[in-house]
Amino acid sequence: MVKREYMKKVILTGDRPTGPLHLGHYVGSIKNRVELQDEYDCYFIIADYQVLTDKVEETKNIKDNIHNIVLDYLSLGIDPKKCSIFVESQVPEIPQLSLIFSMLTTFARVKRNPTIKEQIQAMGIKNESLGYVSWPVTQAADILSVRADLVPVGKDQLPHIEMTREVANKFNNTFDKVFDLPEPKLGDFPTLPGLDGQKMSKSRGNAIFLSDSAKVVEEKLMKAVTDPKKIRIDDPGRPQVCNIFKYYEAFYPEVAKAVSEKCRKGELGCVACKKDVSKLVNEFLDPIREKRNKFAKEKGLVEAILEEGRKKTTKRSRETLELVKQAMKINY
Numbered sequence: 001m002v003k004r005e006y007m008k009k010v011i012l013t014g015d016r017p018t019g020p021l022h023l024g025h026y027v028g029s030i031k032n033r034v035e036l037q038d039e040y041d042c043y044f045i046i047a048d049y050q051v052l053t054d055k056v057e058e059t060k061n062i063k064d065n066i067h068n069i070v071l072d073y074l075s076l077g078i079d080p081k082k083c084s085i086f087v088e089s090q091v092p093e094i095p096q097l098s099l100i101f102s103m104l105t106t107f108a109r110v111k112r113n114p115t116i117k118e119q120i121q122a123m124g125i126k127n128e129s130l131g132y133v134s135w136p137v138t139q140a141a142d143i144l145s146v147r148a149d150l151v152p153v154g155k156d157q158l159p160h161i162e163m164t165r166e167v168a169n170k171f172n173n174t175f176d177k178v179f180d181l182p183e184p185k186l187g188d189f190p191t192l193p194g195l196d197g198q199k200m201s202k203s204r205g206n207a208i209f210l211s212d213s214a215k216v217v218e219e220k221l222m223k224a225v226t227d228p229k230k231i232r233i234d235d236p237g238r239p240q241v242c243n244i245f246k247y248y249e250a251f252y253p254e255v256a257k258a259v260s261e262k263c264r265k266g267e268l269g270c271v272a273c274k275k276d277v278s279k280l281v282n283e284f285l286d287p288i289r290e291k292r293n294k295f296a297k298e299k300g301l302v303e304a305i306l307e308e309g310r311k312k313t314t315k316r317s318r319e320t321l322e323l324v325k326q327a328m329k330i331n332y
Contacts, residue, residue, distance in 0.1 A: 014045030017065035022207035024200030042083035075292035086309035093317035098141035176327035233269035
């Protein structure tokens with residue numbers, strides 16, 4: 001049995017570089033990461049290989065997207081002195097581990113993953129690639145490469161963590177105990193609706209990006225869907241079904257109660273409400289935009305952060321791969 005000791009528990013989580021981050025990312029995950037980095041040894045992965053699973057012909061913007069994600073991280077309070085930010089493809093041990101893990105996982109098991117099945121149906125994917133179907137195995141390699149103890153996830157991602165635990169357990173039982181089984185770190189991660197009421201998503205075109213200007217934010221929010229039954233200003237509203245009200249709750253909960261009361265009494269029209277929430281959201285975003293612009297002017301900053309993250313992650317992942325090969329007796 002391989003014994004390991006470290007002071008802090010290890011966490012891995014991250015994002016795919018498919019475009020700029022939006023308010024939904026902040027509310028649903030990044031706000032939580034800022035808090036986690038003080039308590040855990042955090043590895044934040046920018047999973048560029050995972051982009052290839054369903055966008056293999058759209059690679060030209062990946063480099064810029066990686067750069068912009070790091071700027072977004074910094075502007076939101078993620079501190080590279082407290083965590084490691086790294087790019088998946090720059091750690092060569094990850095695909096090596098992924099190959100080994102794929103030998104321990106049947107194709108039938110991967111295809112039973114409910115999240116994969118739902119995504120294939122929702123996205124209308126036909127003739128899905130092997131890489132797409134098997135990306136939960138690659139994700140297992142991401143997680144196990146740093147021997148993460150915890151993975152922050154929402155309930156919809158639990159099947160992926162279960163797959164990672166199965167891979168780790170299969171390896172331990174087949175060879176030797178190298179991996180502790182990572183636990184999902186479930187939190188009360190709120191879902192901020194997009195402008196159309198669906199989950200906020202870059203692909204749906206319903207997102208407010210962290211890098212949007214104040215004018216763009218206002219224009220987007222003025223087009224947002226609200227309570228369809230509130231036609232006139234004096235009609236009693238239903239805040240619980242209004243997208244705009246969710247923004248009050250997410251960013252200014254102390255204001256939300258008063259807004260709810262006025263809306264229910266028919267004392268607040270939707271246009272005025274949208275203007276008010278636009279002002280508040282921009283007040284929230286102003287210091288973030290200011291920090292982002294400042295960091296963007298620091299030449300070489302992003303590259304230096306990613307290089308430091310690469311070094312630390314590679315060191316730990318190389319150790320993991322050595323332990324794996326030792327356990328398998330292929331360390332020749």
